[in-house]
Amino acid sequence: MCWSPSPTRARALLAALLAAIALPSSPAAARDESIVVGVSWSHFQEERWKIDEASLVAALKESGARYLSADAQSSAEKQLADIENLVTRGADALVLVAHDPDTLGPALASARAARIPVIAYDRLIDAPGVFYLSFDNRRVGRIQAEAILAAAPRGRFAFIKGSPQDPNTEFVHAGQLDVLRPAIADGRVQVVGDQYVDGWLPEVAQRVMEQILTRSGGRVDAVVCSNDGMAGGVAAALGAAGLSGVPVSGQDGDRAALNRIALGRQTVTVWKDSRQLGRAAAEVSLALARGTRPDQIAGATPYTTPTGKRVPALLLEPLAITRANLGRVIEAGWAPRASVCRGVEPGPEAPAACRDPQ
Amino acid sequence: MPRSAVVGAPSPRTRVRAMLVALAALWLALALLSGGLFLSPRNLVNLAVQASAVAVMACGMVLVITARQIDLSVGSVLGFTGMVIAALQAEDGLLAAPLPWPVALLAGLALATAIGAWHGAWVAYARLPSFVATLAGLLIFRGAAWLVSDGRTLAPLAEDYVRIGGGPSGTIAGVPLPVLVLVATALGVHVLATRTRFGRHVFAIGGSPRAAELAGIDVRGVTLRAFALSGALAGVAAVLTTARLGAGTNSMGMQAELAVIAAAVLGGTSLAGGSGSVAGAVLGALWMQSLENGMVLLDVTSALRQVIIGLVLLAAVAADARARKSAT
Amino acid sequence: MSAPALELAGVTVRFGGVTAVDSVDLSIGAGEVVALVGHNGAGKTTLVELLSGALARDAGEIHVNGRAAALRSPRDAQLAGLATLHQHLALADNLDVVANVFLGHELRARSGLLDERAMEDEARALLERLAPGFAALREPVSQLSGGQRQLVAIARALRLHAKVLLLDEPTAALGPGERGRVVELVARLAAEQLAILLVSHDLETALAVAHRVAVMRRGRLVAVRSREELDAASLSALIVG
Numbered sequence: 001m002c003w004s005p006s007p008t009r010a011r012a013l014l015a016a017l018l019a020a021i022a023l024p025s026s027p028a029a030a031r032d033e034s035i036v037v038g039v040s041w042s043h044f045q046e047e048r049w050k051i052d053e054a055s056l057v058a059a060l061k062e063s064g065a066r067y068l069s070a071d072a073q074s075s076a077e078k079q080l081a082d083i084e085n086l087v088t089r090g091a092d093a094l095v096l097v098a099h100d101p102d103t104l105g106p107a108l109a110s111a112r113a114a115r116i117p118v119i120a121y122d123r124l125i126d127a128p129g130v131f132y133l134s135f136d137n138r139r140v141g142r143i144q145a146e147a148i149l150a151a152a153p154r155g156r157f158a159f160i161k162g163s164p165q166d167p168n169t170e171f172v173h174a175g176q177l178d179v180l181r182p183a184i185a186d187g188r189v190q191v192v193g194d195q196y197v198d199g200w201l202p203e204v205a206q207r208v209m210e211q212i213l214t215r216s217g218g219r220v221d222a223v224v225c226s227n228d229g230m231a232g233g234v235a236a237a238l239g240a241a242g243l244s245g246v247p248v249s250g251q252d253g254d255r256a257a258l259n260r261i262a263l264g265r266q267t268v269t270v271w272k273d274s275r276q277l278g279r280a281a282a283e284v285s286l287a288l289a290r291g292t293r294p295d296q297i298a299g300a301t302p303y304t305t306p307t308g309k310r311v312p313a314l315l316l317e318p319l320a321i322t323r324a325n326l327g328r329v330i331e332a333g334w335a336p337r338a339s340v341c342r343g344v345e346p347g348p349e350a351p352a353a354c355r356d357p358q
Numbered sequence: 359m360p361r362s363a364v365v366g367a368p369s370p371r372t373r374v375r376a377m378l379v380a381l382a383a384l385w386l387a388l389a390l391l392s393g394g395l396f397l398s399p400r401n402l403v404n405l406a407v408q409a410s411a412v413a414v415m416a417c418g419m420v421l422v423i424t425a426r427q428i429d430l431s432v433g434s435v436l437g438f439t440g441m442v443i444a445a446l447q448a449e450d451g452l453l454a455a456p457l458p459w460p461v462a463l464l465a466g467l468a469l470a471t472a473i474g475a476w477h478g479a480w481v482a483y484a485r486l487p488s489f490v491a492t493l494a495g496l497l498i499f500r501g502a503a504w505l506v507s508d509g510r511t512l513a514p515l516a517e518d519y520v521r522i523g524g525g526p527s528g529t530i531a532g533v534p535l536p537v538l539v540l541v542a543t544a545l546g547v548h549v550l551a552t553r554t555r556f557g558r559h560v561f562a563i564g565g566s567p568r569a570a571e572l573a574g575i576d577v578r579g580v581t582l583r584a585f586a587l588s589g590a591l592a593g594v595a596a597v598l599t600t601a602r603l604g605a606g607t608n609s610m611g612m613q614a615e616l617a618v619i620a621a622a623v624l625g626g627t628s629l630a631g632g633s634g635s636v637a638g639a640v641l642g643a644l645w646m647q648s649l650e651n652g653m654v655l656l657d658v659t660s661a662l663r664q665v666i667i668g669l670v671l672l673a674a675v676a677a678d679a680r681a682r683k684s685a686t
Numbered sequence: 687m688s689a690p691a692l693e694l695a696g697v698t699v700r701f702g703g704v705t706a707v708d709s710v711d712l713s714i715g716a717g718e719v720v721a722l723v724g725h726n727g728a729g730k731t732t733l734v735e736l737l738s739g740a741l742a743r744d745a746g747e748i749h750v751n752g753r754a755a756a757l758r759s760p761r762d763a764q765l766a767g768l769a770t771l772h773q774h775l776a777l778a779d780n781l782d783v784v785a786n787v788f789l790g791h792e793l794r795a796r797s798g799l800l801d802e803r804a805m806e807d808e809a810r811a812l813l814e815r816l817a818p819g820f821a822a823l824r825e826p827v828s829q830l831s832g833g834q835r836q837l838v839a840i841a842r843a844l845r846l847h848a849k850v851l852l853l854d855e856p857t858a859a860l861g862p863g864e865r866g867r868v869v870e871l872v873a874r875l876a877a878e879q880l881a882i883l884l885v886s887h888d889l890e891t892a893l894a895v896a897h898r899v900a901v902m903r904r905g906r907l908v909a910v911r912s913r914e915e916l917d918a919a920s921l922s923a924l925i926v927g
Contacts, residue, residue, distance in 0.1 A: 045609050047510040164661065196660050202511075202607050203599065207408050211654035214401045229607065232511060236604045240525035255450065256513035311423055339450050343514060553799040555792045558781075562789055565780030571791035571841070572740065572776040574761035632780035 037089030055278030087320025141175020147268035158193035206233030228257035373626030388652035409647035418591035426631030431495030436611030440596035444606025474589015478582035513605035523601030565632030689752030691881030697746030708905035721896035738770035762895030769843030
């Protein structure tokens with residue numbers, strides 16, 4: 001049976017639609033109940049993003065604000081469309097996880113024209129007036145390099161970096177070099193491999209690591225790897241070459257990485273409690289939507305971008321997680337002990353957090 | 359060995375010979391540029407393992423393309439099936455009581471085959487163009503791969519399972535298990551394509567769908583089975599990938615379908631249908647992986663690698679088109 | 687008296703609002719050749735497609751050697767004993783002669799794999815019977831002449847133990863020399879007790895080889911005459927109406 005549109009039916013539908021739009025109009029723009037926060041996610045490939053989202057949404061719900069979102073699925077074009085869409089749907093503030101920050105010009109212009117404050121979440125958007133909310137990514141790189149250098153003070157190092165389009169890749173790498181440059185300069189550390197990995201893909205990192213191992217005759221003393229997903233691929237390649245235990249770094253604090261640290265197959269991960277970041281995004285976006293000036297937001301400091309612009313920013317401190325302090329992530333409820341300590345024999349040799357049998 | 363009854367121009371045999379020459383030429387060039395490192399036993403072994411997942415899927419793609427269809431979903435099916443296999447056996451996975459890995463593996467293969475058959479049904483019975491049906495599959499199953507564990511990486515996997523991915527304990531008589539799986543798959547699909555009724559019917563349908571129909575061939579049934587096989591082999595590739603990585607990650611196999619189709623086409627399978635070679639496709643996969651492998655060895659950046667692979671692929675297919683034209 | 691090889695009663699095919707075949711009654715005996723003639727659009731091709739299993743009928747009954755035939759698919763038609771030589775021959779150009787003779791009905795060895803040797807031997811025997819000296823067994827059919835391609839198609843039809851052979855415009859793609867061969871071939875096949883329905887625009891060949899000629903006009907069978915009653919002129923008149 002087909003529903004066929006007739007003039008009377010169409011009119012009735014139109015009337016119903018207009019009523020639906022008109023009814024819940026609320027005049028008070030000052031109350032949070034009517035604030036709409038639009039979030040444009042770059043992708044959900046790494047597990048941390050779901051955690052960011054959960055925290056952000058929870059904080060928004062607490063103050064009664066509404067949450068709109070879109071997933072750009074790692075496409076710059078889609079992200080542009082997503083942002084336009086969020087503006088159209090009435091966002092009072094935008095939180096953007098930029099897939100490719102250099103392509104967001106048109107979207108930022110729209111937001112500016114509509115007087116919608118924009119927050120760059122986790123990834124810097126180098127444009128005037130965009131609030132930068134992230135963990136100090138350069139610090140992330142420094143933490144990774146410090147931990148690696150502590151475990152392997154000299155030798156042949158490989159750099160496995162992230163996606164070339166992601167500005168964080170360069171910040172992290174800059175941090176790594178901040179710590180390693182002196183050692184490289186005086187020859188204590190020789191760089192035997194240095195590659196970007198498109199899309200931060202673990203499988204690609206695995207293949208790249210295998211090639212670096214071949215190039216260096218299987219002699220690699222440490223791998224400065226920029227995130228946990230790729231560290232998984234690197235660890236698999238090292239394991240297959242009989243080099244399990246060579247220091248490897250990571251970022252994100254994902255469960256598989258925490259387990260590798262407990263088992264001695266990864267040295268450090270940088271924990272950015274994305275729950276903190278998600279919550280901060282909710283608070284900052286609500287504050288900006290209410291009209292608070294960016295420089296008056298608690299904890300905000302001015303930040304100078306690579307092109308010399310000064311933008312308001314809130315940078316949270318990341319934390320190094322190694323064998324010694326695995327307990328921190330467990331106590332904070334970030335990862336269950338069972339996952340972190342899987343496969344670890346309880347006893348004096350085990351990391352502190354896994355020492356007692358469950 | 360009986361002479362081939364399939365006589366596309368140039369013949370499959372000529373094509374395989376051409377691919378072997380091309381492979382030798384590439385290896386020689388890379389060996390020279392890398393000071394011999396490319397041909398070191400370690401690198402060649404790595405190369406064979408790195409190429410195995412794509413090569414396995416290329417075997418299935420040959421039959422699909424020969425039947426005048428295309429399967430764009432293989433990368434996503436690999437990702438989804440791999441995640442399911444990991445989720446069923448990992449302690450942190452889907453099940454409170456994880457399954458023994460052989461059960462998870464078989465379940466994954468069955469799932470992959472069913473997905474392939476599902477695509478085949480859309481194409482054969484609902485008469486959807488295969489480009490559309492499998493593009494839908496590409497999207498659906500990539501999303502599904504993520505949904506399996508909400509994006510979380512699933513690790514660790516059973517030690518014996520991980521052996522299947524190669525590594526020092528994953529060899530038989532010094533040959534890595536993924537390579538053995540590839541060889542067995544390639545032989546099996548080759549026999550299927552050239553020495554069975556099913557294979558003969560695939561070639562007939564690709565060469566002349568109307569003739570096949572009028573000759574009484576069950577065109578729809580054969581088409582469905584070709585897609586089911588393609589799905590099954592994506593499942594095999596999923597096993598190889600998850601075992602090698604020692605984990606299920608939701609981005610596995612992303613964009614693999616492009617490499618798989620390129621391998622088949624490089625190896626002599628014509629996108630017009632009716633002509634294809636399994637051996638050629640395996641060599642094609644090996645050729646492309648050699649290019650990628652060699653370039654990382656030479657420290658070429660990833661962007662430049664992509665440009666080079668794209669240009670080389672274009673040149674190879676253009677040369678192939680010219681060869682076909684002059685042969686007829 | 688035994689049942690005719692092929693019997694059509696009230697066969698009707700309609701599509702798109704047009705009645706392409708309108709209540710056709712026709713019977714052909716074993717060893718008889720009936721030529722079916724008529725203008726383009728008279729319904730000849732539709733009738734052939736129906737009998738080859740490629741189309742469904744809207745009304746009427748079809749019997750082959752007394753047994754009712756449903757003809758739901760090409761395979762159905764083949765199983766019922768109807769073999770069709772389509773105008774464009776339905777050969778797979780990317781396969782060789784042997785593969786085409788056995789297309790859809792390949793022989794298998796006990797292992798389940800194709801028995802190439804047996805197929806080659808049988809194809810050779812068949813083709814020798816039809817055209818002594820036919821050597822090109824492993825040639826791609828795309829390289830053969832029109833007449834040779836036709837022989838391959840006929841060999842396939844004969845393999846299926848057909849009782850009735852439908853030939854759709856068998857001389858359309860042939861030169862004059864090869865046309866003569868078709869006439870000979872048809873006569874020989876009829877002598878082997880096949881019932882033959884030959885659809886043709888080529889009135890000369892039709893009259894040369896047929897025992898009876900059936901004329902279709904706008905879907906209806908308007909006349910059936912024996913060869914003795916006809917010549918080219920009277921036949922043309924019947925076709926035009």
